[in-house]
Each structure stands twice: as structure tokens, then as C-alpha cells.
Amino acid sequence: MKKYASLILFALLLNGCDDGDLTVDTIDFDDTTITSQTCDPLTNNLIYRLKPQESLLIQLPDDKIINDQTIKDQPLVYDIDNSLYRVVYRAYDGTVATANICGAIPPTSPKVTEEWQATAGQIVIISQQNTDNTATDGSSKITGYTHNIAFRNITFLKPSGPQVEEEFNFGNFVTAYTSPSTIYTNPVQQCSNTKQIYNFNTTSALTIDNIDPLLIVNEITPTDKPRTGLINATTNKVLLRSYINGTLTQSYFCGSTIPSSPAVNETWIAQNGSEGQSGIIQVTTTKVLNTYTHNIVLKSVKLVKGNSSFNLATNYILGNLEVTVAP
Template sequence: MKKYASLLLFALLLNGCDDGDLTVDTIDFSDESISSQTCDPLTNNLIYRLKTQESLLLQLPDNSIKNDPSVYTYDIDNSAYRVVYRAYDGTVATANICGTIPPKTPNITEEWLGTGGIIEITTSSNIESNATDGSTKITGYNHNIVFRNITFAKPSGDQVEKEYVFGVYKTSYTSPTTAFTNPVQQCPTSKQLYNYSTSSALTIDNIDPALIVNEITTTPRSGLINANGTTNKVLLRTYINGTLTQGYFCNTTIPSTPAVSETWIAQDGIAQTSGIIEVTTTNVNNVFTHTIVLKNVTLQKDHSSFKLPTTYTYGNLEVVVAP
């Protein structure tokens, strides 16, 4: 009898040993120290979070994560928009998620699939302010991801979560350069003013002719930026590949290369407050130098915006006049 009792106790001990499997009743990735990562930073089509023996995966079509403050919603369909939770029998790492040939271990012990619900992504921009010159720049974007009314199909049956916080996914961003070392130029026919670097250009389209007059000023001439009008429209464009040259400007047809990456539009001016163009003119030996300054200018693209320095020197436009 004692022999059979000992065998039964030994069997119970064996069954009670930890074999590394993880029993899951709820998913909890609320620890803010768990960062959201992506396998492909260019398209962001797979975002994941990892714990020691767990992963939470979000697969999206390319460019579903947008660097533009707003709220974006997508239907979970377990196809183009997928949510997958997995538990493992050992430590899981990035290689298990993103590897071309995933490692053999750890093994997946449990998987939950999102079969319905909404993916809600609330995007905001990270703004860095310069207290010295009053400018701001965008350094990146935060994408706060929440699943609403998500249904998980799991081994023990469906489970519905009214709200499940996936977490914050961060993307980086480099603000356009507005530091130009060239003199301002003016196109002879369109009267567009332009200044540029190899990667960006700031233009004033059809500047008000009353601002550029070959007469010495005692006080600056002043005008207001007009975002949608026919004069004084200020645009900042960035270009792909950083190959912008002076030959790009003043053409009847805008060249196709280098291609425009982004277009930022200066917002409408308000008298004595913001969006102001000031021009001061001097004359030395029949060379009139028009120094152009922009004051309190905000540039906007979709729902993103940043500020130029409070007093931003656009540059000098020189006009030679025959004696």
C-alpha cells in the first residue's frame, strides 16, 4: 500500500513541475517601460510589444501610421489590420518577431487573434521651443494606440474588451532647414522670390510690388502674408535626395526633379501681430539692397505646424540700377 501511495505522490509532483508554459487569462502590457517597436521603420506595417514570454503584435498596411496630428481609426479584420497576442514557453526577442527565418525556440503555447473591433490611433507632435529666438521645431510624433470593443478569439472562447490600451508608438522627424546662406533671388517673369539650400527652399510668390521699390527707406515697408491669395504667399518646400540647385527655379514648367517631399504654407498675417513681411532698402553705388525680414511666422502642413524665429531674416535681394 505504501508503495502505491509513493508512486501516486511522485506522479503528482511531476505534473506540478513548471515546464515553462505560460497560462494566460488576461493580457497586460500597461507597463510604460515596455516600448513599442517596429520591424520596418520606413513603412511601420508591424508594431510589437514584448514581455519576457509574451508578445502583442499589430499589423497595419503601409503608411497607416501618419506623422500628422489627428485621430485615425481602422477596422480590425484579421487580414490587412491584424491584432495578435502570443504566449511562449521561453524568452521571446525581436528575432522571433522580425527574423527572416524565425528561431526554432521559444515555442508558441497560446495565441489570441483579434477578430473584430476598432484600432484607434491618436497622433500628436513633439514640439521643441527655442527660448532664445522664439522658434519651434517638430522633433517627432507620438501615436497613442487603443483597441476599442476588440474581440479576441482565444483557445477557451471569445473574449471582448471594451477598451484595451496597446501603448504609445513614437516616430522621429527632422524639421526642414530654414538656414540659407545664398542671397535672395527674384524670377524676372513670375516675380517669385526664392532662397534655398540643397534640401529646401523658402519662396515668396508674387510679392507685393509696393514692398520692393528701389528707394531708400527710413522705416521698413510692411505687408502681410496671404496664405491663399495672389500676392505674398510664403511656402517652404523640402526636396528628396538633397540635390536642389538654382537651375530649379524660374522655369515655365516646374521641373520633376528633385521631387518635392513636403510643402509648408505660412499662415495669414494679422496686422501688427503675426505673418508680417518687412523690407528695408539701402543704396550703395546704384546697388539697391532690399533686406527682407519675416516676423512671427507660423508654417503649417495639414495639422502640423512650427514657428520661424520671431524675427527671421530671409535675406538680401540686390538690384542694380543703371546710373
């Protein structure tokens, strides 16, 4: 009798064992240690979060995660249409990894045991720039952007029927960014036709357009009395541009038409100056023989693009403009 009782107990234990399938009633990805990741856009354009046996996937066009800060109370909002803008939850019968999400040919194991397709609702994105302010010269640089992604009034079509969540936080997704280089080893140049002041390297250029002619004068400035002018949107307009698809050279500047290569990637505009405080152009002029040297310094300049910004060094030396005159 004891033998039969033992067999029955063993059979009950076998039937009660977990077969690996995950039964899910609600989605919970609130754990801040679960990081958001992205697949290679060339393979599978997804942003995803993983738990041991669960995944939460977002698919949207690759230009909708924008490297710029969003304005307060004005997030980016995209309507879920289960086509271009998709949200999918999946549960698995084993441990899931990146290869299961991003592979061109996903592995056969673990298997999806449950899938919820989002059929309605909105994807809401609030973006914030990540800034490095540790430089001792007063400069700052943008190192990336943190995009908080949430869902509003999202409807999941579950096997048991639709389920609506008014507010659902997906989490933070971080994108990398490199601020344009502002290190120039060339001498400053000035176009003879437009009078544009510029300096450049192979990937970026900093220019002063429509510079006040009273700033560049072939006269020695008194000691500790440089010429100064304020940056603004018309006179003394300071721009920082980065370039792609080619190498920036001297021949790019001062022509009657702007070359198509390299192409402008980004344009950062200096904030208007404030007397004695910020956005100041300072020029000190010296002379050796027949050559005047105009040392150009930009003081407390903030560069802005969209809703993002970073600072040049408090006393940023653009460089020397040398002008040789006839004896």
C-alpha cells in the same frame, strides 16, 4: 518506509514544476515601461509590444501611421479584418525578443504556446506632434510624433472561444521626424517673370509668391521705417517646401515648367498675418553705388501643414536681394 515517502514527495514536486508554458486568461500590456516598437518594413511590417513571455502585434499598411496631429475627437480608425489590418496576441514557453518577431526566419525557440487572433473590432489612433521649443530665437521644430493606439470592441478568438474587449489600450508608438531646414547661405533671388522671391539650399526652399510690388522698391527706406506687408493666402504667400530624389539647384526656379526632379516632399504654408502681431514681411532697403540691397525679414511666422505647425525665428532673416540699376 521513509525512503518510499521521500520518493513519492519528490515525484509530486517534479509534476508540480512549471514547464515554462504560460497560461493566459487576460491580456495586460498597461505597463507604461513597455515601449512600442516596429520592425523594418522591408522584412516584417509590424508594430509590437513585448513582455518576458508575451507579445502583442499589430500589422497594417505602412502609410496608416501618419506623421500629423489628429484633430480632437477625430482619431484615425481602421477596421480589423485579419488581413490588411491584423492584431495578434501570443504567449511563449520562454523569453521572447525582437528577433522572434521581426526576423525573416524566426528562431525556433521560444515556441508559441498560445495565440489569439483578433477577428473584429477597430484600431484607433490619436497622434500628437512632439515639439522642441528650447531655441532662444523663438523658433521651434518638430522632433517626432507620438501615436496612441487603442482597440475598440476588439474580438479575440481564444482557444476557449471568443472574447470581446470594449476598450483596450495598446500604448504609445513614437515616430521620428525632422523639420525642413530653413538655413540658407545663398543671396535671395527674384524671378523676372513671376516676381517670386526665393532662397534655397540643397533640400528645401522658402518662397514668397505674388509679393506685393510695393515691398520691393528701389528706394532707400528711412531709418527704422521698413516697408511691411502681411502674409496671406493670395498676396505675400509664404511657402516652405522640402525636396527628395535629387539636389535642389538654381536651375529649378523661374522656368516655365516645374522640373520633375527633385520632387516636392512636403509643403508648409505660412499662417495669415495679423497687423502688428504675426505673419509680417519686413523689407529694409539700402544703396551702395548703383546697387540696392533689400533685406527681407519674416516676423513671427508660423508654418502649417495639415494639423501640424512650427515657428520660424521671431525675426527670421530670409536674406538680401540685390538689385543693380543702370547709372
